Amino acid sequence: MASSDLKSAALLDQMKTHFSTDAGKALVKKIGLVYQINLAPKKMGFNEEIYVVDLKKGEVTKGPYEGGKPDATFSFTDEDFYKIATGKMNPQIAFMRGKMKVKGSLSAAQKFTPDIFPKPSKM
Amino acid sequence: MAMRDLVTGGAACAVPGSSSSSNPLGALANALIGSSSQKERLQEIPTSSLNPSGNNLYPGVVDPMSALPGSELEHPLHQQNKGSEFLNGFHAANDNRLAEVWDGIQNPQVPHFPPGQPQLQPELNGPPQRVLSSFLHSFVNSSHGGVPFGPTQLPVLGLSEGDKRCIRDRSSIMARHIFADRSEDFINGQVNALLSSLEIDNQGMARGPMPGRYPELEQYWGESQAMPPRPHGPDGWADEFSQQRLGQADPNAWALSFERQHGAGGWASEFEHEQRQMTSVDRMAGTNIPSLAAMEQTRMLAHTLAQNNNPKFQNSKFLQFVSKMSRGELTIEDNQVKPASGDWANEFQQQYNAGPSNWADQFAHEQVSTAPDRWADDFANERVHHGPVDEQWVNEFSKLEVNDWADEFGRQVGEGILGDDTADNWASAYDEYVNEQTVLKQKSDSSRGVYVFSDLNPYVGHPEPLKEGQELFRKGLLSEAVLALEAEVLKNPDNAEGWRLLGVAHAENDDDQQAIASMMRAHEADPTNLEVLLALGVSHTNELEQQAALKYLYSWLRNHPVYGKIAPPELSDSLYYADVARTFNEAAQMSPEDADVHIVLGVLYNLSREYDRAIESFQTALKLKPRDYSLWNKLGATQANSVQSADAIYAYQHALDLKPNYVRAWANMGISYANQGMYEDSIRYYVRALAMNPKADNAWQYLRISLSCASREDMMAACDSRNLDVLQKEFPL
Numbered sequence: 001m002a003s004s005d006l007k008s009a010a011l012l013d014q015m016k017t018h019f020s021t022d023a024g025k026a027l028v029k030k031i032g033l034v035y036q037i038n039l040a041p042k043k044m045g046f047n048e049e050i051y052v053v054d055l056k057k058g059e060v061t062k063g064p065y066e067g068g069k070p071d072a073t074f075s076f077t078d079e080d081f082y083k084i085a086t087g088k089m090n091p092q093i094a095f096m097r098g099k100m101k102v103k104g105s106l107s108a109a110q111k112f113t114p115d116i117f118p119k120p121s122k123m
Numbered sequence: 124m125a126m127r128d129l130v131t132g133g134a135a136c137a138v139p140g141s142s143s144s145s146n147p148l149g150a151l152a153n154a155l156i157g158s159s160s161q162k163e164r165l166q167e168i169p170t171s172s173l174n175p176s177g178n179n180l181y182p183g184v185v186d187p188m189s190a191l192p193g194s195e196l197e198h199p200l201h202q203q204n205k206g207s208e209f210l211n212g213f214h215a216a217n218d219n220r221l222a223e224v225w226d227g228i229q230n231p232q233v234p235h236f237p238p239g240q241p242q243l244q245p246e247l248n249g250p251p252q253r254v255l256s257s258f259l260h261s262f263v264n265s266s267h268g269g270v271p272f273g274p275t276q277l278p279v280l281g282l283s284e285g286d287k288r289c290i291r292d293r294s295s296i297m298a299r300h301i302f303a304d305r306s307e308d309f310i311n312g313q314v315n316a317l318l319s320s321l322e323i324d325n326q327g328m329a330r331g332p333m334p335g336r337y338p339e340l341e342q343y344w345g346e347s348q349a350m351p352p353r354p355h356g357p358d359g360w361a362d363e364f365s366q367q368r369l370g371q372a373d374p375n376a377w378a379l380s381f382e383r384q385h386g387a388g389g390w391a392s393e394f395e396h397e398q399r400q401m402t403s404v405d406r407m408a409g410t411n412i413p414s415l416a417a418m419e420q421t422r423m424l425a426h427t428l429a430q431n432n433n434p435k436f437q438n439s440k441f442l443q444f445v446s447k448m449s450r451g452e453l454t455i456e457d458n459q460v461k462p463a464s465g466d467w468a469n470e471f472q473q474q475y476n477a478g479p480s481n482w483a484d485q486f487a488h489e490q491v492s493t494a495p496d497r498w499a500d501d502f503a504n505e506r507v508h509h510g511p512v513d514e515q516w517v518n519e520f521s522k523l524e525v526n527d528w529a530d531e532f533g534r535q536v537g538e539g540i541l542g543d544d545t546a547d548n549w550a551s552a553y554d555e556y557v558n559e560q561t562v563l564k565q566k567s568d569s570s571r572g573v574y575v576f577s578d579l580n581p582y583v584g585h586p587e588p589l590k591e592g593q594e595l596f597r598k599g600l601l602s603e604a605v606l607a608l609e610a611e612v613l614k615n616p617d618n619a620e621g622w623r624l625l626g627v628a629h630a631e632n633d634d635d636q637q638a639i640a641s642m643m644r645a646h647e648a649d650p651t652n653l654e655v656l657l658a659l660g661v662s663h664t665n666e667l668e669q670q671a672a673l674k675y676l677y678s679w680l681r682n683h684p685v686y687g688k689i690a691p692p693e694l695s696d697s698l699y700y701a702d703v704a705r706t707f708n709e710a711a712q713m714s715p716e717d718a719d720v721h722i723v724l725g726v727l728y729n730l731s732r733e734y735d736r737a738i739e740s741f742q743t744a745l746k747l748k749p750r751d752y753s754l755w756n757k758l759g760a761t762q763a764n765s766v767q768s769a770d771a772i773y774a775y776q777h778a779l780d781l782k783p784n785y786v787r788a789w790a791n792m793g794i795s796y797a798n799q800g801m802y803e804d805s806i807r808y809y810v811r812a813l814a815m816n817p818k819a820d821n822a823w824q825y826l827r828i829s830l831s832c833a834s835r836e837d838m839m840a841a842c843d844s845r846n847l848d849v850l851q852k853e854f855p856l
Contacts, residue, residue, distance in 0.1 A: 007667040010764075013732055017766040023800035082667075087824035114828050118798040121763035121771065121791045122633065122665045123729065123756065 004049060004062075006078045008039055011085050011117060012051055012060050018118045019058035027116055031055040033108045036070035040077050044101070048075070055116070072104035072112065085117040574640040582610035589621055596624060599784035601632045602816055612644070619648035623655050626662075631753075633787040633812065633819045635662045651682045657723060661757075664730050672730055673698045676723055677706075686710040686720070700731055718747035718754075725757060734765030752781035756788050759795075768795040786816045793825060802833035810854045814847055826850075 018024040033055050038048040052065045076084070080099045083089040091113065094100040102109045582588050585607065592607035608625040612618060626641035639662045645655045656679040663672035677698055680690040690706055704727055711720045721744035728737035741758040748754060759774030772795050778788045793808035809826040813819055827842050841849040 005669060010667050010732060014764060014766065018798070021766060021768075021799065023798060026800055086821070087828045088820075114824075115832050118766070119794045119825060120665075120667075121760035121794050122635065122787055123661050123726065123760040 006039055006041060006049060008078050008081045008085070009049075011082060011120065012037075012053070014118050014120065015053060016060040019060070023118075024058060028055050028058040031111055031116065033071040033111060034065060034067070035108075035112060036065050036073040037081065038073065038075040039081055040075070042077065044075055044077050044099075070104065071108035072102060074109075074112065075101040085114055086119060087114040572640050572643045574644060575637065576609055576613070577606060580606050580609055580613075582607045583613060585610055588614060589618065592621070592624060592628075596628055599782065601628050601784060601786060602818075604628045605632065616644075617648050619645050619652060619655070622648060623652065623658070626655070626658055630658065630662060631782075631785055631787055632816045633790050633821060634816075635665050638662050639666075653679055653682060653719075656682065657719075657726070660723070661726055664726055669700075669730055670698070672726075673700060673703055676727055676730075677703050679723055680706060680710065683710075685714065685717075689713070700727075703727065704731070716747065718744040718751075721747075722754065722757070725761065729761055729764070732764075734761055737761045738765070750781060752778045752785060752788075755781065756785065756791065759788070760791055763791065763795050763798070766798070768799045771795045784815055786812050786819060789815065790819060790822045790825070793822070793829070797825065797829050797832070800832075802829045805829045806833060806835070807854045807856045810847070810850045811856050814851055817845065817847060 019028065035053045035055070037051045037053060039051065040046050040048045050062070050064050052061045052063070052070065054061065054065075054067075074081075076094075076099065080089065080094060084091055084094060084100070089099070091100060095102070582591065585591055588607045588610035592604050592611055595604035595607055605625060605628050608621055608628065611621040612625060615621060622641050622645035626638045626645055629635075629638035629641055639659065642655055642659045642662065645652065646659065649655065656675050660672050660676040660679065663669075663675060674695075677690070677695060680686050680703075681692065681695065683690075689709055694702055694706070704724075707720065707724050707727060711717075711724060714720065721740045725737045725740035725744065728734070728740060738758065738761050741754065741761060745751070745754055745758065755774050755778035759771040759778065762768075762774060763771035772792060775788045775792050775795070778785055779792075782788070789808055789812035793805045793812060796802070796805035796808060806826060806829045809822050809829060812822050813826065816822075823842070823845065827839070830836070830838050830842055838850065838853060840846075841853075
């Protein structure tokens with residue numbers, strides 16, 4: 001996924017590899033849901049890149065979810081998703097401010113927290 | 124004397140650091156800092172980025188941490204007597220220090236002194252901060268020595284107005300405690316001696332609210348003095364104290380008045396700032412939820428503000444707003460928004476052009492949301508009350524999924540999540556939001572490349588700040604070095620080396636934003652400096668700013684004496700990653716023994732996430748430069764990002780062996796443990812990093828996440844209030 005210019009692509013790449021570790025597998029067992037994430041580079045809803053974080057199978061793929069309906073679909077800007085995944089922004093606040101849009105099952109959406117994302121390290 | 128016992132910790136019932144009801148002072152402090160809102164930016168307490176390393180007066184004190192050479196931190200909690208706690212209150216007054224001061228006083232540790240005599244003679248040479256701290260020490264010690272404190276001649280300390288105000292007020296209060304068994308005159312005399320030595324005008328800076336504070340304290344003081352000594356000394360005092368409370372909000376009221384008096388000047392300027400206004404409002408909002416007591420507070424507050432003759436205050440819409448709040452024209456109660464409050468939200472919006480107009484709209488239109496930390500519940504409620512979300516998908520959702528949602532909502536109601544403290548939770552969600560705004564504002568400054576200087580810099584006025592900074596850096600005292608270097612660049616804004624080292628110090632302190640800002644200035648001062656270019660490349664890579672990183676890394680090549688010629692200039696205009704990488708590889712072939720080329724290549728490969736190649740490059744470089752701690756960290760970070768966490772930890776360990784105070788490496792360690800699911804371990808490493816640099820915001824966020832993953836919600840409050848003492852005690856390494 002080095003082709004993407006999104007910041008979040010780096011995070012999602014890390015997530016992908018993360019699934020092959022014990023911690024990642026534990027995550028799959030714990031959550032077992034499929035999230036679709038629509039990421040817009042600048043303005044929400046425009047030029048979206050779509051990723052699917054599949055916590056049932058333990059993989060991250062690019063493009064809309066083909067295997068049925070995702071349990072929850074989120075829309076963010078690149079910057080905001082990065083902030084949420086690294087814990088800089090609270091999903092509740094993000095939602096209240098309209099920085100995060102959700103479709104789908106509420107209980108599934110509730111489990112979408114910074115916990116599930118591995119964090120980037122700094123050189 | 125009951126008061127004295129309480130202060131010196133003779134009471135067995137005083138529980139250190141807790142805010143139980145038998146510890147009113149501790150409760151006051153905690154109320155002052157902790158209860159309603161976490162990172163208050165009222166800034167009534169001047170900020171300082173100093174850490175307690177200023178308390179180096181007792182070098183004989185053995186500190187477990189000093190096993191690490193040049194350890195930056197001497198645990199304030201473990202070793203110091205209350206005098207040092209008092210000093211802590213002056214330095215690093217950013218968050219919670221006042222609480223620590225009070226808590227320190229509460230600690231039932233018999234204040235101990237080194238085997239020699241307590242120093243009565245302050246150390247008058249040296250950096251302003253040392254002078255100040257030793258001077259204050261001697262003030263405190265004079266109480267023990269029984270020797271009245273006399274005015275002394277001090278060198279220029281470079282205290283700002285805010286500092287002076289702070290010192291004046293705190294010393295007045297502390298003096299009353301320390302000299303509890305002396306007469307009023309004696310106390311005033313001591314305080315005046317202290318203040319005149321520091322060239323602080325005791326009365327000249329008094330403002331409107333000040334007189335309001337003293338009478339209150341005088342009243343308590345007088346009454347407690349007048350009471351006959353009870354058999355259970357400190358308990359008795361506490362009882363008396365609680366009897367005299369005005370309503371149940373007493374600690375808050377005292378705290379409020381204290382803050383008011385500190386903050387009066389600050390608030391005037393803050394009225395112009397939307398964020399700070401919101402914070403003030405937030406405090407209002409936060410404390411108004413328990414209605415009556417809160418109204419009392421706002422009434423007092425409005426009263427105090429009204430007393431201030433400053434026309435700004437009088438005419439301020441804020442004052443009017445607060446008055447309205449206190450008169451109950453505008454209230455927020457539980458889920459009900461009073462009829463006036465719809466207007467209030469609009470009025471608020473108009474008055475302050477509040478950024479979050481969305482928020483104000485939402486608020487005006489919808490009921491206050493409910494459950495704690497469950498944004499989804501907000502979501503549900505918003506649905507109930509037809510929030511302003513008007514996109515199509517909402518309608519779609521409501522048509523298709525109403526049943527699911529309704530069940531969800533019903534279940535949650537049944538589970539009693541919508542409880543009594545719903546409004547509090549809303550308030551705390553709002554608190555977080557407001558805090559975020561404030562933090563964002565600061566961040567936006569740095570992300571625009573504007574360097575944010577620390578307040579209360581004791582090195583300003585130092586004769587040789589650059590040398591001092593370099594020395595401190597060498598010793599591993601990163602935060603101190605930052606201050607000294609800031610003093611240098613304030614003096615000489617074109618000093619490239621000063622800015623460069625400042626940037627390096629920030630990066631090692633795990634603050635990429637400030638690192639970038641400093642490095643940009645260094646770059647301005649010296650556009651061809653290779654180290655600066657590399658550092659900028661690294662920081663931008665860390666921030667995942669690909670284009671910027673590429674630009675700087677390529678610039679490194681162009682400006683290099685040897686490789687400059689193989690780097691075609693036209694490439695600089697339209698940088699494609701592939702071209703840059705290829706050119707770098709050519710350079711590497713030209714001189715395989717040059718570690719630097721490999722380092723830059725490694726950073727480049729990180730950009731493109733070709734981690735295996737990056738690792739190879741760094742390992743090649745490490746063979747040539749095995750003692751470069753920053754290189755070990757780069758290797759570790761690369762490995763960590765490619766999910767080879769065990770290897771990463773090994774590399775970080777090497778880095779830390781070479782540089783024990785490498786905050787970034789400590790934080791990275793924490794990340795690697797957390798990514799492996801080893802949350803308890805990660806917490807310890809984060810706490811260690813934060814102890815060295817309490818300003819490392821990233822680490823605070825990660826700590827919070829790890830606490831939640833490790834199910835340590837009990838420590839969440841400490842984390843939110845950035846209470847390092849508690850965290851360090853609980854999670855030592």
